[in-house]
Amino acid sequence: MAKQKTKILVIDDDPKVAWILSEGLSNKFEFVSARDGMTGLQMVSTEKPDLILLDIKMPGMNGIEVLEKLNKSNERPEVIMVSGHGDTNYVVESIKLGAAEFVNKPFDVQEIEIHINGVLERSRLKREVHELKGELESKSVYADFIGDSDAMHRVKELIEQVADSELTVLIRGESGTGKEIVARSLHQLSSRKKQSFIKVNCAAIPRDLLEAELFGYEKGAFTGAHKTKQGRFELAHKGTMFLDEIGDMPLELQSKLLQVLEQQEFVRVGGIHTINVDTRIICATNRNLEDAIAKQEFRDDLFYRLNEITLALPPLRQRPEDIPLLTNFFIEKYNRLYEKQFDRMSAQAIERLTSFAWPGNVRQLENMIKQVVVRNDENIVGELLSAAGTRPMPHGSVAGTQPGAATTHEDPLPADNYSLKERIGRLVAREEKRIIGEVLGKTNWNRRKAAEMLEISYRSLLYKIKDYNLNATD
Numbered sequence: 001m002a003k004q005k006t007k008i009l010v011i012d013d014d015p016k017v018a019w020i021l022s023e024g025l026s027n028k029f030e031f032v033s034a035r036d037g038m039t040g041l042q043m044v045s046t047e048k049p050d051l052i053l054l055d056i057k058m059p060g061m062n063g064i065e066v067l068e069k070l071n072k073s074n075e076r077p078e079v080i081m082v083s084g085h086g087d088t089n090y091v092v093e094s095i096k097l098g099a100a101e102f103v104n105k106p107f108d109v110q111e112i113e114i115h116i117n118g119v120l121e122r123s124r125l126k127r128e129v130h131e132l133k134g135e136l137e138s139k140s141v142y143a144d145f146i147g148d149s150d151a152m153h154r155v156k157e158l159i160e161q162v163a164d165s166e167l168t169v170l171i172r173g174e175s176g177t178g179k180e181i182v183a184r185s186l187h188q189l190s191s192r193k194k195q196s197f198i199k200v201n202c203a204a205i206p207r208d209l210l211e212a213e214l215f216g217y218e219k220g221a222f223t224g225a226h227k228t229k230q231g232r233f234e235l236a237h238k239g240t241m242f243l244d245e246i247g248d249m250p251l252e253l254q255s256k257l258l259q260v261l262e263q264q265e266f267v268r269v270g271g272i273h274t275i276n277v278d279t280r281i282i283c284a285t286n287r288n289l290e291d292a293i294a295k296q297e298f299r300d301d302l303f304y305r306l307n308e309i310t311l312a313l314p315p316l317r318q319r320p321e322d323i324p325l326l327t328n329f330f331i332e333k334y335n336r337l338y339e340k341q342f343d344r345m346s347a348q349a350i351e352r353l354t355s356f357a358w359p360g361n362v363r364q365l366e367n368m369i370k371q372v373v374v375r376n377d378e379n380i381v382g383e384l385l386s387a388a389g390t391r392p393m394p395h396g397s398v399a400g401t402q403p404g405a406a407t408t409h410e411d412p413l414p415a416d417n418y419s420l421k422e423r424i425g426r427l428v429a430r431e432e433k434r435i436i437g438e439v440l441g442k443t444n445w446n447r448r449k450a451a452e453m454l455e456i457s458y459r460s461l462l463y464k465i466k467d468y469n470l471n472a473t474d
């Protein structure tokens, strides 16, 4: 197919200019022309030129005004200003307004051809850099979303299928399984990627502030509302709104959210005007929303509306084959971040990591690898796993904000400990320990047989026996 000629729009009240250019260069470029600024602006949208040659002095709207108007549109073609004698004062102004070049009248056709080619080449390079940057940006988060298990391949496939749609996605999964990475990936793989990604953690903002935070407020709406403030939904206009821990959204706000979903509109706190927003909503939760509905803590109509697509992230213990990959990824990440040279884990260390239950999922693994890299010693893996397996890690410890997995005794949690993550983590470990104990009992502590029945490797079983401190007298 023949390459289309570059289209150049000449805006000049003197028709000779377009004529001269056309005569001299029509074998190289296609010229269209306008004799005043207004017509020129209209032709920018109808003709979609690749470049504009813009005269400065024209009756009516002058070239500077045309350039100012052009700058208001999102993308405009490059502009070469053409000036007669005595227009030099405008040079600085047009450069400030982003004109690519400045040529004086009368001009030589060859000279103008050089300018045109120079500007086109620079704009092509600029576009390429821009596209590359966009590609890099969209790759950055998604490329760091690691997983080669079948389950993760299915998740990635679904992400790619629904990212660039307007469907509301509900991301479910235990804590630390990567819900936020998925939300960011959905945004970055969508055509909204250049607009804002706004995250609101519904559990982290006090109930009475959440409404104002999400929907904004008018001056005087409540004590302390000294001036009108935009809410996060307004900031997410044209972009993506990520409502994290949606299960914790108070009932009274759920109906307002439903209105945004159904009519793309809402009213600020204390306001009377309806505000329209165009935002894509993504939610995440590790709560069982069906239970919350049964307890009348969550509206079922909202649930169905949020749940146009569910993306369920499997816990790490259900995809142990991802553990070596993730481990290497985090080793590289923290080597780079902390300028360390930790080499890699031995096969034995990897096997221990692979057979652990990871109640805190990828986040817990990441925190553990971070410690190994910082201390540059893989021998601490056993120690860390035993610690994670026998007592809860304190929140905020270097090992992570995740609690430990198992407990050797059936010790109840302190009464004031309501951390869901910690409780679930302990339950998982307790159950694992119980099952292993039961099978070992059945097989009379024949460990090979027990490993077979449990469908885990013999070595994994040995580690688990050690991690859980199991012995034949239990």
Ligand SMILES: Nc1ncnc2c1ncn2[C@@H]1O[C@H](COP(=O)(O)OP(=O)(O)OP(=O)(O)O)[C@@H](O)[C@H]1O
Binding pocket: 144, 145, 146, 147, 173, 174, 175, 176, 177, 178, 179, 180, 181, 182, 286, 326, 362, 363, 366
């Ligand atoms: N598949 C993955 N590849 C690489 N890193 C991951 C992956 N999954 C999770 N992570 C990392 O683990 C940590 C926890 O992930 P994320 O914050 O997305 O979890 P979450 O599901 O939102 O957890 P929570 O429910 O506690 O908020 C982050 O540092 C994230 O980068």
Ligand SMILES: [Mg+2]
Binding pocket: 179, 180, 244
């Ligand atoms: Mg999260």
